[in-house]
Structure formats: structure tokens, C-alpha cells
Amino acid sequence: MAPRILIATTVRWPSAARVAAAFAELGAEVEALHPEGSPLEASGAVERAHRYQAMWPLRALRLAIGRAAPDLIVPCDDRAVSQLVALHRSSDGAIAAVIERSLGAVENYPQLMSRSGFLAAASEAGIRIADTLPVAGEEQLEEALSELGLPAMLKLDGSWGGDGVTMVHTREEARQVFHRLAAAPSLVRSLARSLHRRDAHFLRAGLTSEKPALSLQKFVRGQQATSTLACWQGEVIAASHFDVVVTWGATGPATVIRRVSCPEMSETARRVAVRFGLSGLHGLDFIRDEEGRRHLLEINPRATQTSHLALGPATDLPAALLGAIGATRPRPAVTSSELIALFPKERLRDPQSPYLKTAYHDMPWNDLRVLARLLGPEGRAPLWQSTDFARPPLPFLTRGLPIETATFR
Numbered sequence: 001m002a003p004r005i006l007i008a009t010t011v012r013w014p015s016a017a018r019v020a021a022a023f024a025e026l027g028a029e030v031e032a033l034h035p036e037g038s039p040l041e042a043s044g045a046v047e048r049a050h051r052y053q054a055m056w057p058l059r060a061l062r063l064a065i066g067r068a069a070p071d072l073i074v075p076c077d078d079r080a081v082s083q084l085v086a087l088h089r090s091s092d093g094a095i096a097a098v099i100e101r102s103l104g105a106v107e108n109y110p111q112l113m114s115r116s117g118f119l120a121a122a123s124e125a126g127i128r129i130a131d132t133l134p135v136a137g138e139e140q141l142e143e144a145l146s147e148l149g150l151p152a153m154l155k156l157d158g159s160w161g162g163d164g165v166t167m168v169h170t171r172e173e174a175r176q177v178f179h180r181l182a183a184a185p186s187l188v189r190s191l192a193r194s195l196h197r198r199d200a201h202f203l204r205a206g207l208t209s210e211k212p213a214l215s216l217q218k219f220v221r222g223q224q225a226t227s228t229l230a231c232w233q234g235e236v237i238a239a240s241h242f243d244v245v246v247t248w249g250a251t252g253p254a255t256v257i258r259r260v261s262c263p264e265m266s267e268t269a270r271r272v273a274v275r276f277g278l279s280g281l282h283g284l285d286f287i288r289d290e291e292g293r294r295h296l297l298e299i300n301p302r303a304t305q306t307s308h309l310a311l312g313p314a315t316d317l318p319a320a321l322l323g324a325i326g327a328t329r330p331r332p333a334v335t336s337s338e339l340i341a342l343f344p345k346e347r348l349r350d351p352q353s354p355y356l357k358t359a360y361h362d363m364p365w366n367d368l369r370v371l372a373r374l375l376g377p378e379g380r381a382p383l384w385q386s387t388d389f390a391r392p393p394l395p396f397l398t399r400g401l402p403i404e405t406a407t408f409r
Contacts, residue, residue, distance in 0.1 A: 062091070246355065264294045
């Protein structure tokens, strides 16, 4: 019997559809909980969809788990992880069991999802970190600035993709940014943002008026790096490590990466997995300083934008995770190139980017409906016939989309 995977996401990131296609390619039955407008709506990998409701998130999550009866839940954003942890607290039986199986030691997640708390625990485990302190008020901010110096990074817990992260160069700038980030959003502003972005989470935030948690992180000059991990009961069972070549803005996500072999990043991943008893897919962000040392910056406790990649033995994360609950075999490596341009981010960042031709362009050939959705109106040509792209489409996930006549609309 094929393993059943429930993809859970509260945002409209393409990465969730990429992860769904990877599990389906490995023979899993995939269901998905997602909001309206997600690329998962178009995915040929998803056998059944469940509608996510931002105003009643735990109810939607509970219903999806009950109906899907998954072997594993794979969260694809931080908010989905927080909701799984919250649902675990109010559940028992099958729902609590599958959340524990999917995340690992759920009791460790409150500390894991605090930027300063996570790094404090990592430091205690002997991991080199970028020094980070919690800043609950202006007095703590001033003390942290005196200890860590300037410039520094002010970070908001519960933010992702570079949002809620600001570099500050002076004390006055730090105070201004702190007050802006620490202020609970007004109901009027939350309603306006909710309507503008078509996202009810902003309205929910205005109704709850929860005070955000912030931290100050020491600025380390160097090159960004990242790891993506599959873990099972506190053990790393597959991992890939990358240097970041290009990012989306100063603090945004990577758009071009380079595969690296790094014993220090591997050891950090091992220690993090052991310390927090992790299961599931996770990502770690680093900075490599001018002397080549890696400093851990933060954890992304969910599937990241590189989690779907199959890059050779011990690097196929979805295959490793399925192997932990049954039997599967890794997929062949999608490329031998060390340089990878991530789709669609690098294409959106610069349609004329040279990396779209010199690097492996990671387009979703195993899910053509998602490819069509992400390309938009301009992508009418059957691009797999172009010599610019290294991998032909895999037909078994197209479901009603004839490859020989398909156009991207």
C-alpha cells in the first residue's frame, strides 16, 4: 500500500507544489491542505485537496488530517508548523500520533521556533552561531546593542523569506525599527492589508493583537549558505549543503545556489537534529565568514525551496523520509551541475539572468500543470523542446495534459 502524505501550507509558495510532486514521483499518494490561489491547485501530484481557512486554521487542519489519514504530514511554511504544534496540544489519539511522527519531539518546538531560543540551545550543543539576544523592550534593545555592536540584524519571530528582518546601522535606526516591528497591528491597518493581499491572516492578527517577539543578531560579514535536511527521530537521514550565489534582495531567499561538501555544516545538522529530536524536512541558514567558518543563523523547521531536489545518493530528502516509514528507492540525480538556478525565483528576479543558461534551471518538469501556472501567459511555447533546459518532462503526473499538444496559458 502506498504511503499517504499530507502537504500542509498556509501560503501560496511554489515550493509546496514542488515537494508534493517529489513525493508523488516516488509513488506516494499525496493530499494537500492549502489556501485558495496556491500553485497546489494546479498540481497533477495532488489526489485530493483540502481548503485551508485562515480564520479557523486549527479546524481546517484537524479536518484535513481526519479525512486524509496520512502517514506523514509535511508542513511547508512556519505558520503551518506552529499550527501543527498548537493542534498537538489540544489533541490525542491518531492526530497527536501523526503530528509526533511527522515533526519529532513536538515539546521542543516552542524553543525551536524562537530565533534567540533556538540559537541559545544550539550554542549549548557546541555549535558556532551568530550571537543573538532577545529584545522584549527598549531597555533590552540598548543592552543588546552594547553587547553585540553595530551594524546588527533585528529579526521578528514568526517571519520568513526575509520579511521581518532589518539591518540597523545606528542606535536611533535600531530604536525606530524596533518600535515598528514590535507594535501590534491595528485592526484598521490589518483589515486594509488583508484586503490588499487577499490574505485573512492579517485580519486575524489585528483581532488577536498578539505582541511580536524580536531578537537582535550580531552581523557577521561573509557569504550566505544553507542546508536542507531530512530527519528521523533525531537523526539526519539525508542532506544537501549549498553556498548562496544570488539572493532576492538583501535579506530575501536564495535564487541561485552552489552545491558544496562541508563537514562543518553536516556536523551542525547532526547536532541540531539530536538536540531537538527532529523528524521531517528542515532547513538551516548560515553565514560563512571571511575565514571560511560557518555561523548558524536560524532554522526553517519545515520543507524549504530546495527540499524537493534529488541530487544523488543521500541527498534525496523525500525518498529518505519515505524510506523511514517503509521502502522506497532514491530518484536519479536531476543534474550533475553544482550550480542551480531556482525556479521561478531567479527567472522573476532577472528574466535575462545568465544563470538561467549556465546553471541547471530547476523547472518542474515532473508537474507540467504547475509549470504552466508559474510561467503565466507568456509561457505558451513547449519549453521542454528548447536546448536551454536540461531535463525533459515526466509524463505520469500531467493527468489530462497531453504533452505533445500542451501549451502554457
